[in-house]
Amino acid sequence: MQFTKKITLIGTSMVLALSMTTAKSESILVQSTTSTKNSGLYDYILPKIKADTGITVNVVAVGTGQAIKNAMRCDGDVLLVHAKSAEEKFVNDGYGVKRSNLMYNDFIIAGPAADPADVSGSNDVSASLNKIAAKQALFASRGDDSGTHKAEKKLWKAAGTDPSKSSGSWYRETGSGMGATLNAAVGMGAYVMSDRASWTKFANKGDFKILVEGDKRLFNQYGVILVNKAKCPTVNVSAGQKFIDWLLSSKGQSTIASYKVKGDQLFFPNAK
Amino acid sequence: MITEAFSEAFRLISSGDSDLYEILELSIQVGSSSLLISMLLGLPLGTVLAISRFPAKQLAVTTLNSLMGMPPVVVGLLVYLLLSRSGPLGVLGLLYTPTAMVIAQVVLITPIIAALTYQVIDDLHNEYQDLFKSLNIPLPKAIGTYLIDARYSLITTVLAGFGRAISEVGAVIIVGGNIDHLTRVMTTTIAFETSKGELSVALALGIILLTLALIINAFVTLLKAFAVRNAYA
Amino acid sequence: MPNQNTNNVVEITSHASSHSQGIQLKSLNLTLNNNLLLNNINTVIPEKGITMLMGPNGAGKSLLLKCLHGLLNPDAGTLIFNAKNKPLAETKQAMVFQRATLLRRSVIQNLSFSAPKTTTQQELLFWLDKIQLTGKQNLPARLLSGGEQQRLSLARALINQPELLFLDEPTASLDPGSTHILESIIKEASDNGVKIIFITHDIGQAKRLSSDVIFLHKGRIIEHTDAQQFFTTTRSAEAKSFLAGEILL
Numbered sequence: 151m152q153f154t155k156k157i158t159l160i161g162t163s164m165v166l167a168l169s170m171t172t173a174k175s176e177s178i179l180v181q182s183t184t185s186t187k188n189s190g191l192y193d194y195i196l197p198k199i200k201a202d203t204g205i206t207v208n209v210v211a212v213g214t215g216q217a218i219k220n221a222m223r224c225d226g227d228v229l230l231v232h233a234k235s236a237e238e239k240f241v242n243d244g245y246g247v248k249r250s251n252l253m254y255n256d257f258i259i260a261g262p263a264a265d266p267a268d269v270s271g272s273n274d275v276s277a278s279l280n281k282i283a284a285k286q287a288l289f290a291s292r293g294d295d296s297g298t299h300k301a302e303k304k305l306w307k308a309a310g311t312d313p314s315k316s317s318g319s320w321y322r323e324t325g326s327g328m329g330a331t332l333n334a335a336v337g338m339g340a341y342v343m344s345d346r347a348s349w350t351k352f353a354n355k356g357d358f359k360i361l362v363e364g365d366k367r368l369f370n371q372y373g374v375i376l377v378n379k380a381k382c383p384t385v386n387v388s389a390g391q392k393f394i395d396w397l398l399s400s401k402g403q404s405t406i407a408s409y410k411v412k413g414d415q416l417f418f419p420n421a422k
Numbered sequence: 423m424i425t426e427a428f429s430e431a432f433r434l435i436s437s438g439d440s441d442l443y444e445i446l447e448l449s450i451q452v453g454s455s456s457l458l459i460s461m462l463l464g465l466p467l468g469t470v471l472a473i474s475r476f477p478a479k480q481l482a483v484t485t486l487n488s489l490m491g492m493p494p495v496v497v498g499l500l501v502y503l504l505l506s507r508s509g510p511l512g513v514l515g516l517l518y519t520p521t522a523m524v525i526a527q528v529v530l531i532t533p534i535i536a537a538l539t540y541q542v543i544d545d546l547h548n549e550y551q552d553l554f555k556s557l558n559i560p561l562p563k564a565i566g567t568y569l570i571d572a573r574y575s576l577i578t579t580v581l582a583g584f585g586r587a588i589s590e591v592g593a594v595i596i597v598g599g600n601i602d603h604l605t606r607v608m609t610t611t612i613a614f615e616t617s618k619g620e621l622s623v624a625l626a627l628g629i630i631l632l633t634l635a636l637i638i639n640a641f642v643t644l645l646k647a648f649a650v651r652n653a654y655a
Numbered sequence: 656m657p658n659q660n661t662n663n664v665v666e667i668t669s670h671a672s673s674h675s676q677g678i679q680l681k682s683l684n685l686t687l688n689n690n691l692l693l694n695n696i697n698t699v700i701p702e703k704g705i706t707m708l709m710g711p712n713g714a715g716k717s718l719l720l721k722c723l724h725g726l727l728n729p730d731a732g733t734l735i736f737n738a739k740n741k742p743l744a745e746t747k748q749a750m751v752f753q754r755a756t757l758l759r760r761s762v763i764q765n766l767s768f769s770a771p772k773t774t775t776q777q778e779l780l781f782w783l784d785k786i787q788l789t790g791k792q793n794l795p796a797r798l799l800s801g802g803e804q805q806r807l808s809l810a811r812a813l814i815n816q817p818e819l820l821f822l823d824e825p826t827a828s829l830d831p832g833s834t835h836i837l838e839s840i841i842k843e844a845s846d847n848g849v850k851i852i853f854i855t856h857d858i859g860q861a862k863r864l865s866s867d868v869i870f871l872h873k874g875r876i877i878e879h880t881d882a883q884q885f886f887t888t889t890r891s892a893e894a895k896s897f898l899a900g901e902i903l904l
Contacts, residue, residue: 179518188618193602210518210599224507225517329617336619354619384507384515552726553756556749557769557815567768571759653797654759 177206178389181218181226184327185298186372187211189347189416194409199396205389213327215295221245221375224382227390232297232345232372245382246375250398253406253417254371257301259362260332260349261341269341273364276309283311286320288340292331293323297370302343305367345370347416372417374398397421427625434626446630449607452520452594453587456527460583464532465576468539469565472547483540489533494526498596501526505597518599523607526593531583538579542572574649581642585635676738677702678723678850683732685718685874692718693729694874702738704866705841705851707882709894711903714871716854717753717823723852724750724821739818749812750821755804762799763792765807770814782810787836802833809837813844820844822853826860838864858898862886870894872903 186192187209196207212220214231221229222245229246231237240246259278261269267285269278282289291313292299306313313321322340324331328348335342336356344352349360374394379385396402403419410416434442471482503509505517505525516522546568554564569576591609598605600614608631615624676699683696693715700706708716721727723734725744734743757765766779783789786806791799796807805825812820822841826834842864845851855861861868865882870891878891889895897903 184617196602208518208599208601208604210601223509224512327617329614329619333616333619352619354621382507384512549756550758552752555726556724556752557811559769567758652795654795 176204176389177208178227178386178393179225180207180209180228180230180393181221182209182211182230183214183217183232183297184211184329185232185296185345185348186230188327188329188351189345190351190411191347191406191409191417195402195405198405199393202401203389203392203396205393207393211327213292213294213296214298214300221377222381224377224384227377227386228393229375229377230372232370233300234371234373236297236300237373237375241375244380245378247378249373249375250394251420251422252372252374252397253403253419253421254369255346255417256363257298257343257368257370258346258349258360259341259343260335260355260358261361262339263357263359264339265361267341270359270361272362275305275362275365275367278362279306279309280311282341283313283316283320286316288320288322288338289313290331290335290338290340290342291321291323292328293325294327296327298328298343298345301370305343308367347411350411350414350416371420424625426622427629430622431626431629435630442627442630444603445606445608445611448520448605449588449609452523452527452607453584455524456531456587457580457584459524459528460531460535461580463528464535464583465539465569467532468536468541469543469568471536471540472543473561473565473568483537486533486537486540490537492530492533494530494590494592495596497529498526498593501529501593501597517597518601518605520598520605522597523594523605526597527587527590530590530593531587534586535579535583538582539576542575542579543568546572571654574645574654577645578642581638585638589631589635677736678743679733679735679737680723681733681735683719683722683729683734685715685722685727685729687718692874693722696732696876698869698876698879699737700850700852700869701867702736702850703845703848705845705853705864707861707865707868708852708854708871709856709861709868709897710871710877711897713873715874716871719871720750720821720823720852720854723819724748726750736819743819746819747815747817748819748821749815749817751805751808751812751823751825753824753827755801755808757796757799757804757807759797760795761793762788762796762807765796766811766814769811774814778814782814785840786810800830800833802829802836805829806833806836806840809840813840813849817849819850819852822851824854824856827856834860870897 182192192209196209199205199207210217210220210226214233214236217229217231218236218240220226221240229237229240230252237246237249241249259269259275267278267282267287269281272278291302317323322334322338324334326334328344329352332342332344332348332352333354334340336354336358341361374397376387376390376394377385379387397406398421403421406417406419407415471479471486501522502517504511505514505522506512507515507517516525550567559567589609591613594605594607595610595613598607598610600606600610606614608627612624612627612631615627678700680696680698680700683693684691685693696719708719710716718727722729723743735741736743736746739746758768763779763783766782767774770779780789780792783792786809788803788807791803796804799807809825826837829837838860841851841853853864862882867879867881868885869876870878870885870893872893877893878885878889880890885894886898889898893903
């Protein structure tokens with residue numbers, strides 16, 4: 151008797167599990183980034199989207215590079231990342247329909263209270279990076295081809311320094327998402343570049359503070375793209391487009407603006 | 423931080439936190455489904471391997487034992503490529519679903535069940551073989567007898583498989599995507615909370631998971647003790 | 656009919672082994688790991704009574720028993736149960752091993768495991784009573800003492816009403832009480848027509864039970880004679896030494 155009950159329970163679980171896969175008609179898959187997810191934005195806006203459109207939005211959060219590759223493999227309906235040139239290439243190569251500006255925030259450089267490279271209070275990111283390199287102070291990089299990582303590499307290039315030669319000594323490439331990299335940075339006492347949203351929401355700051363901010367070059371633009379049905383026949387075009395339309399609508403944009411953590415607005419809508 | 427974590431764990435459980443219970447439920451569902459399928463595959467495989475004789479048998483046994491040690495993250499990657507929309511089984515649309523997680527875990531656990539079953543049945547086969555020949559016991563009855571007489575060892579094997587399933591994270595996070603309310607289980611939540619720096623929450627969840635593992639192991643120990651006391655009666 | 660042998664070992668036989676009825680062993684050879692362990696075994700085992708296999712350790716007694724029972728395949732030779740006019744393999748046989756192999760379940764479940772499907776609960780309890788295990792039927796069988804386990808093995812063997820019963824030193828290292836119970840059941844079975852082939856090291860036991868004795872040494876039959884003759888007027892030198900308690904090299 152007990153055996154039959156067990157089998158029924160397990161069987162039901164299996165059926166439930168299987169049935170979860172078939173509720174696809176009003177659900178979409180969004181390939182997005184760890185930075186965005188860790189900020190908590192999705193937890194805030196997705197229930198509202200569901201209420202307004204009836205669409206269940208499932209978000210897979212990986213590094214931008216991986217998100218783009220996943221979308222190219224058709225494992226997603228919508229791409230929402232923050233690497234403009236890579237996004238434009240995605241569209242130009244035919245994988246995406248159209249790229250739209252969604253929102254922006256900025257990057258910051260956080261570091262230990264000890265601040266060995268003495269960059270605190272600076273709003274010149276090039277000078278700060280060069281000071282860090284000169285001092286050979288520990289710096290934790292995403293190292294994962296993500297939007298944040300691409301932005302970081304651009305900034306090093308603009309500063310005229312190539313830190314990759316020092317990879318493994320003072321330049322530590324974690325190859326991980328934003329949260330894991332922040333944990334590693336705090337653990338090592340290393341400077342780290344992060345999007346402001348992730349940093350604000352991060353709960354393991356130790357004695358770290360924002361040391362460098364405000365430089366125009368730290369601007370971080372997010373874009374949203376519908377995956378192209380021509381390349382990926384399984385894309386849920388109607389629901390995907392509805393989702394994008396909501397985000398770009400005035401309601402969507404104001405909802406994004408209203409997301410605050412500890413009183414700070416983390417994302418600034420700029421869909422125009 | 424540890425004491426914080428313990429009280430947080432207690433608070434989570436006693437408050438009936440719905441997110442937590444949703445995650446726990448999915449963990450157990452995925453774990454038990456994986457286990458059931460792995461048993462259906464692994465028990466016969468291990469048994470047949472134990473009682474057969476063929477030239478490449480030693481190679482087969484060695485291969486099976488090595489498959490026990492497959493890194494979960496590698497399995498996750500392989501299953502991901504298989505289930506990806508652009509992959510061979512993409513049409514099934516199984517990626518980022520609990521089913522995908524079950525598939526990955528079945529790949530991981532079946533070798534464990536099969537290899538441990540093989541060891542248990544092989545021992546019994548060596549012990550009973552002459553007797554069964556003497557009594558003219560036909561093969562199906564012999565197999566049934568091995569499974570029944572090995573019941574305590576097999577239960578232990580099965581529980582070991584379950585323990586491995588619910589504590590695994592490398593495979594399920596790749597094929598499941600750790601999607602909120604869809605494919606988020608205990609282990610992926612712990613990873614996620616850790617990545618947000620929410621170490622107390624992560625630790626609390628870890629304590630709950632450990633407690634579950636402890637309960638399973640306590641049960642296994644009691645079962646073993648009972649079996650030994652009765653010479654496996 | 657006198658036995659043939661290819662070497663100059665004189666095989667001593669008596670009319671016990673020259674029946675054309677009985678179990679005929681013809682030119683039996685067994686090689687394992689490139690060692691010739693049974694060498695040209697030729698004899699006839701009488702269809703009635705208790706035949707003892709005796710000899711020093713390593714003589715091949717267990718191997719011969721296993722060949723007879725079908726657990727080992729000889730490289731060459733034939734086994735025919737002449738009295739029944741069929742190959743030995745087609746007779747109903749049972750074996751009691753040196754160490755009892757019991758299943759991991761209760762006493763009575765072990766008994767019913769291989770018993771005929773038509774066996775009633777009463778018959779099972781009857782057998783348990785015969786081996787003096789009444790009241791222990793629901794105990795885990797492997798918790799029984801050595802003697803009790805062996806008694807159970809014997810009951811398990813006999814409940815199927817075999818025509819042939821093989822026993823490989825069943826009472827070695829058992830308490831006298833169990834030995835006595837086992838011996839009386841075996842004697843009773845023999846009286847009821849079961850052919851018994853028995854290996855023992857216990858000379859007293861051999862004297863108590865045997866009708867005829869096959870003496871083996873280094874894989875050959877040295878002597879096959881009536882029991883009484885074997886113990887009183889032993890012919891072969893090897894058997895004489897053995898019975899005198901000497902180590903046979």
